[in-house]
Amino acid sequence: MKFDAPAGANPIDKLRVVGRPTDRIDGPRKTTGTAPYAYERHDVVPNQAYGYVVGAGIAKGRLTRLDVSAAKSAPGVLAVVSTLDMDRLPLSKMNTASLFGGAEIQHYHQAIALVVAETFEQARGAAFLLHPEYQATPGRFDLQAHEDAPLVGGSSGEGSGGPKLDRVGDFDMAFAQASVKLDQRYTTPDESHAMMEPHATIAAWDGDRLTIWTSNQMIAWNKRDLAKTLGMSPDKLRVDSPFIGGGFGGKLFVRADSVLAALGARAAGRPVKVALTRPLIFNNTTHRPATMQRIRLGAGRDGRLVAIAHESLSGDLPDGKPETAVAQTKLLYAGANRLISMRLATLDLPEGNAMRAPGEAPGLMALEMAMDEMAEALDMDPVRFRILNDTQTDPEKPGRPFSQRQLVECLRTGAARFGWDRRKPRPGTVRDGRWLVGMGVSAGFRNNLLQPSGARVRLDKRGTVTVETDMTDIGTGSYTIIAQTAAEMMGVELDQVVVRLGDSDFPASAGSGGQWGANNSTSGVYAACVKLRDAVARAGGLDPDRAEFSGGRVAAGGRSIRLADAALHGDLVGDDRIEYGSLAKQYQQSTFAAHFVEAAVDGFTGEVRLRRMLAVCAAGRILNPKTARSQVIGAMTMGAGGALMEELAVDKRRGFFVNHDLAGYEVPVHADIPHQDVVFLPEADPVSSPMKAKGVGELGLCGVAAAIANAVYNATGVRVRDYPVTLDKHL
Numbered sequence: 001m002k003f004d005a006p007a008g009a010n011p012i013d014k015l016r017v018v019g020r021p022t023d024r025i026d027g028p029r030k031t032t033g034t035a036p037y038a039y040e041r042h043d044v045v046p047n048q049a050y051g052y053v054v055g056a057g058i059a060k061g062r063l064t065r066l067d068v069s070a071a072k073s074a075p076g077v078l079a080v081v082s083t084l085d086m087d088r089l090p091l092s093k094m095n096t097a098s099l100f101g102g103a104e105i106q107h108y109h110q111a112i113a114l115v116v117a118e119t120f121e122q123a124r125g126a127a128f129l130l131h132p133e134y135q136a137t138p139g140r141f142d143l144q145a146h147e148d149a150p151l152v153g154g155s156s157g158e159g160s161g162g163p164k165l166d167r168v169g170d171f172d173m174a175f176a177q178a179s180v181k182l183d184q185r186y187t188t189p190d191e192s193h194a195m196m197e198p199h200a201t202i203a204a205w206d207g208d209r210l211t212i213w214t215s216n217q218m219i220a221w222n223k224r225d226l227a228k229t230l231g232m233s234p235d236k237l238r239v240d241s242p243f244i245g246g247g248f249g250g251k252l253f254v255r256a257d258s259v260l261a262a263l264g265a266r267a268a269g270r271p272v273k274v275a276l277t278r279p280l281i282f283n284n285t286t287h288r289p290a291t292m293q294r295i296r297l298g299a300g301r302d303g304r305l306v307a308i309a310h311e312s313l314s315g316d317l318p319d320g321k322p323e324t325a326v327a328q329t330k331l332l333y334a335g336a337n338r339l340i341s342m343r344l345a346t347l348d349l350p351e352g353n354a355m356r357a358p359g360e361a362p363g364l365m366a367l368e369m370a371m372d373e374m375a376e377a378l379d380m381d382p383v384r385f386r387i388l389n390d391t392q393t394d395p396e397k398p399g400r401p402f403s404q405r406q407l408v409e410c411l412r413t414g415a416a417r418f419g420w421d422r423r424k425p426r427p428g429t430v431r432d433g434r435w436l437v438g439m440g441v442s443a444g445f446r447n448n449l450l451q452p453s454g455a456r457v458r459l460d461k462r463g464t465v466t467v468e469t470d471m472t473d474i475g476t477g478s479y480t481i482i483a484q485t486a487a488e489m490m491g492v493e494l495d496q497v498v499v500r501l502g503d504s505d506f507p508a509s510a511g512s513g514g515q516w517g518a519n520n521s522t523s524g525v526y527a528a529c530v531k532l533r534d535a536v537a538r539a540g541g542l543d544p545d546r547a548e549f550s551g552g553r554v555a556a557g558g559r560s561i562r563l564a565d566a567a568l569h570g571d572l573v574g575d576d577r578i579e580y581g582s583l584a585k586q587y588q589q590s591t592f593a594a595h596f597v598e599a600a601v602d603g604f605t606g607e608v609r610l611r612r613m614l615a616v617c618a619a620g621r622i623l624n625p626k627t628a629r630s631q632v633i634g635a636m637t638m639g640a641g642g643a644l645m646e647e648l649a650v651d652k653r654r655g656f657f658v659n660h661d662l663a664g665y666e667v668p669v670h671a672d673i674p675h676q677d678v679v680f681l682p683e684a685d686p687v688s689s690p691m692k693a694k695g696v697g698e699l700g701l702c703g704v705a706a707a708i709a710n711a712v713y714n715a716t717g718v719r720v721r722d723y724p725v726t727l728d729k730h731l
């Protein structure tokens with residue numbers, strides 16, 4: 001189905017099942033431990049052996065020696081795969097760093113060996129007998145030493161072009177002449193996804209055919225890329241990932257667990273399971289790169305922005321990509337004169353890549369603090385300042401409208417609900433015993449991305465509707481909203497729908513990334529259901545154009561039959577995918593939010609306690625308010641981590657992230673999080689898809705950290721521009 005005109009009324013609009021706060025249909029399996037994660041899939045193939053990955057102990061240089069003989073003869077050991085056994089394996093386009101093969105070490109904890117044994121303990125024990133020797137060479141590990149790094153393109157999120165400065169109007173002139181100005185620098189640290197389930201894979205060969213049971217957000221990418229890395233045909237590879245214990249972008253791409261499980265299984269001649277140990281994940285896989293951002297804002301005395309500049313520096317391995325922290329600044333506020341740029345330093349730290357809301361998450365940490373500072377300089381309320389500078393068209397392409405944009409409504413609704421009028425503009429003036437109390441606000445912004453997505457829907461003679469798609473559920477609720485979509489389209493109850501996900505034998509979907517999963521995957525199911533409805537009506541001898549589906553029946557022209565009867569003589573199948581036409585060019589599609597936070601800071605110790613959090617989101621039709629709310633409160637929690645605790649500490653001499661475990665890399669726990677209030681503004685975007693939905697999973701994070709930092713400033717009067725806002729910085 002090609003989607004190239006705004007959606008009219010369609011069966012989803014009945015909102016009989018879609019749009020309801022339905023419990024997760026996979027909830028009982030999750031809570032009873034019967035939804036297995038990759039490493040727990042003991043039943044999929046017999047005779048599984050254990051692989052233990054060894055990571056390099058240097059950040060840059062060469063592995064000069066790896067003596068596998070002692071390990072090979074250790075108890076229980078079945079095989080040792082050494083990176084010196086083979087040339088560097090081909091990179092897929094999604095990987096920047098080598099995953100395995102060859103002597104060159106590009107980053108700390110790059111995989112250099114896999115030991116396969118009968119038990120995990122035997123594999124781990126033998127791994128300590130390898131005694132790797134290295135020739136280390138100097139590396140570049142300090143982003144701050146590379147402020148003159150070259151300009152790069154890609155700030156529009158459309159892939160990198162050449163070096164690029166985005167200019168609109170004359171920023172320098174307008175900024176020089178502006179009555180009120182701000183010129184500040186902000187930093188955000190390297191961060192780790194720190195999802196609960198580690199990267200894990202079981203691999204089994206059957207002749208030249210390989211099956212991997214793994215934990216990955218993007219099945220079709222994974223299949224294509226792993227086949228390339230292993231030098232095999234994708235037709236001979238099956239990837240299965242039905243349940244995923246979190247990803248946050250860390251599982252978008254093939255990682256060493258899959259590659260090494262496959263190599264280990266080939267070497268040992270039997271199935272091998274590999275999990276990256278927690279200490280390995282932080283340096284072996286990807287992370288969100290640190291940024292250094294400079295923001296300049298110029299406004300008239302009336303508070304209208306006339307000049308906006310946002311320049312960001314980040315680093316990555318050679319041939320890597322920038323963190324697109326300037327992305328939202330191109331679209332969020334009006335202002336005739338604009339300058340946007342990104343610089344990319346070459347660093348020899350582990351690979352930087354997507355982590356939840358890449359670009360906007362760290363970008364808004366800076367921009368929305370700058371907006372708070374600018375409002376103060378203007379002596380203007382920060383909510384009012386943002387509303388005043390709203391734009392209803394793309395500021396870089398005048399005349400190009402947003403499909404929908406309710407930022408102002410988000411701010412107004414939130415301010416009223418939060419009691420923003422009780423905020424004292426002068427910082428450091430509200431006390432509650434030993435606590436200093438403040439309120440902060442931030443705008444939230446994240447683009448709505450469109451991806452083709454396929455599904456196959458089957459009706460059988462019991463009246464059961466089975467949906468199959470390689471879409472993944474990373475804890476987000478995909479199973480449930482897909483079931484709701486099929487139930488709505490086919491006019492059946494939710495318990496008549498079976499959803500099967502995450503298997504590369506199913507039609508390729510959008511996958512889970514970039515908050516595009518919900519809208520695109522359900523649109524693919526919608527398209528397949530349109531086909532199935534047609535097949536059902538025809539099978540029942542009814543006019544497909546007039547067929548109505550409800551109560552497990554289809555009716556047209558005064559005649560009605562049970563769906564089960566339509567499939568009496570064989571299953572009926574609808575197989576299709578959603579594809580997007582030119583609408584995406586005509587309209588800017590984005591999602592908007594306003595975040596409000598009340599924070600208390602201990603006047604003696606500087607300890608921060610969040611007291612209240614509110615998110616108001618405008619993100620198209622909300623397919624399931626319960627699972628959407630779960631996404632947003634999870635994102636708000638992640639925002640609290642980003643604001644107050646998360647930081648990978650870089651050892652700038654040896655080039656690695658020091659705090660590579662969950663003891664040293666701090667994320668929020670329940671005790672850190674107050675009640676979180678989430679409001680979804682009513683919206684249905686006819687331009688986004690037939691579902692009229694958008695994404696919320698990343699929007700919920702975008703702006704949260706700045707709202708917290710702004711609340712802390714309002715409480716204390718101390719402005720901390722280097723995240724995370726830890727107590728040592730404001731004492």
Ligand code: MOS
Pocket residue numbers: 217247248249250252354355356357358512513514515
């Ligand atoms: Mo997201 S960072 O595309 O999982």
